Amino acid sequence: MKMVVGVMVLGQLLTRLLLAAHVGDRLAAARRILRDVPLIDGHNDLPWNIRKFLKNQLRDFKFEDLRDAHPWARSAWSHTDLRRLKDGMVAAQFWSAYVPCSSQYLDSVQLALEQIDLIRRLVNKHPQNMVLVTTAAGIEIAHKEGRLASLIGVEGGHAVGNSLAVLRMLYELGARYLTLTHTCNTPWADCSTVDEPGQVPHIGGLSNFGKSVVLEMNRLGMMVDLSHVSVPTMLDAMHASRAPVIFSHSSAHALCNSSRNVPDHALRFLARNGGIVMVSFYPHFISCGEKSTLQDVAAHINHIRKVAGIDHIGIGAGYDGINLTPVGLEDVSKYPDLFAELLARGWSEKDVQKLAGLNLIRVFKAVEQVRDRMAGEGIEPLEEEIPRDDVIGRLYCRYPITPSTIP
Numbered sequence: 228m229k230m231v232v233g234v235m236v237l238g239q240l241l242t243r244l245l246l247a248a249h250v251g252d253r254l255a256a257a258r259r260i261l262r263d264v265p266l267i268d269g270h271n272d273l274p275w276n277i278r279k280f281l282k283n284q285l286r287d288f289k290f291e292d293l294r295d296a297h298p299w300a301r302s303a304w305s306h307t308d309l310r311r312l313k314d315g316m317v318a319a320q321f322w323s324a325y326v327p328c329s330s331q332y333l334d335s336v337q338l339a340l341e342q343i344d345l346i347r348r349l350v351n352k353h354p355q356n357m358v359l360v361t362t363a364a365g366i367e368i369a370h371k372e373g374r375l376a377s378l379i380g381v382e383g384g385h386a387v388g389n390s391l392a393v394l395r396m397l398y399e400l401g402a403r404y405l406t407l408t409h410t411c412n413t414p415w416a417d418c419s420t421v422d423e424p425g426q427v428p429h430i431g432g433l434s435n436f437g438k439s440v441v442l443e444m445n446r447l448g449m450m451v452d453l454s455h456v457s458v459p460t461m462l463d464a465m466h467a468s469r470a471p472v473i474f475s476h477s478s479a480h481a482l483c484n485s486s487r488n489v490p491d492h493a494l495r496f497l498a499r500n501g502g503i504v505m506v507s508f509y510p511h512f513i514s515c516g517e518k519s520t521l522q523d524v525a526a527h528i529n530h531i532r533k534v535a536g537i538d539h540i541g542i543g544a545g546y547d548g549i550n551l552t553p554v555g556l557e558d559v560s561k562y563p564d565l566f567a568e569l570l571a572r573g574w575s576e577k578d579v580q581k582l583a584g585l586n587l588i589r590v591f592k593a594v595e596q597v598r599d600r601m602a603g604e605g606i607e608p609l610e611e612e613i614p615r616d617d618v619i620g621r622l623y624c625r626y627p628i629t630p631s632t633i634p
């Protein structure tokens with residue numbers, strides 16, 4: 228009897244060791260893949276935390292390692308520093324120049340400029356580790372150099388102040404995507420909250436000016452980001468856009484019916500558009516609750532793959548803009564574990580490469596090609612009358628500006 232028990236225990240131990248070896252192999256394989264192709268994340272809100280915690284002063288900001296730094300170490304909102312980005316093998320990050328809705332019609336343009344300035348100063352302060360990137364090819368070069376490609380995405384269409392001129396200047400400053408809305412409607416685009424029970428549409432998608440914004444972004448070579456917009460806005464933008472679009476941080480509506488997620492019919496349309504959904508890790512979008520796991524995130528990725536296809540999926544965790552994270556994906560050091568999980572579920576190395584970064588690079592290059600084609604067609608900047616009398620928002624700017632978001 229004793230011997231039987233002994234053999235059983237030994238057997239269990241061996242099984243566990245073998246399993247651990249497999250997991251270790253897969254993690255090693257995931258890390259090897261991420262050395263070959265850049266891991267690109269679509270959305271990180273660190274810049275907003277620097278505004279909240281440090282009022283945008285970088286003097287005492289020790290980005291190398293924040294694990295013991297006050298107030299970062301104790302904050303549920305902090306998941307990002309250079310050390311953990313390196314552990315997580317992140318090659319490219321879209322840093323969010325987020326502009327809160329409370330600034331709409333007030334100082335939203337100023338906030339966008341201040342957050343872009345902050346991202347640029349952060350990058351310039353760490354030239355060994357980071358480099359400002361504004362092209363798809365730049366991501367590949369930075370990956371070879373071993374520096375974090377740092378890209379700028381502006382979050383919230385109100386950041387352009389209803390002005391194509393402002394949109395063009397944000398592009399000049401390095402912004403390579405604009406999220407058409409945050410959690411408020413703009414005068415030209417509905418946000419996702421209008422899709423929620425009991426809410427009514429404001430426009431019912433994009434207005435004609437909203438379609439002009441999309442076309443001007445196509446002409447500039449700026450990606451159209453549809454995270455946060457209503458479903459009719461998603462569809463209108465994909466109809467209007469000459470280039471593939473992105474969702475910088477959203478997940479699958481079929482698995483969690485948050486209005487922030489993408490429904491299956493929009494995923495099928497996205498496949499025809501050529502764009503990608505970069506999957507968010509926020510538990511409220513993954514399990515529609517406070518508790519999620521790495522496996523739950525993998526299920527969203529598999530669902531989007533099943534509906535839209537392997538070419539239409541990416542990663543946009545949303546770290547530093549969320550105060551809850553899935554078990555197993557606690558901070559930016561954990562991405563390789565997610566890719567190891569997908570390898571365990573039968574994904575090929577090529578599939579993982581596409582998810583990690585090749586799909587985003589394809590979309591970014593297609594956006595650049597559309598820009599070049601439109602230039603070849605002689606399409607000029609869209610000239611609007613200033614001020615535009617049909618955009619009600621401008622009226623508000625005649626009132627004194629109050630700094631709405633200084634903490």
Ligand SMILES: *[C@@H]1O[C@H](CO)[C@@H](O)[C@H](O)[C@H]1NC(C)=O
Binds near residue numbers: 423424484485486
């Ligand atoms: C999600 O589904 C639940 C149950 O069907 C429903 O009560 C809830 O209103 C839905 N939420 C949204 C945002 O549609």
Ligand SMILES: [Zn+2]
Binds near residue numbers: 382476548
């Ligand atoms: Zn967001």
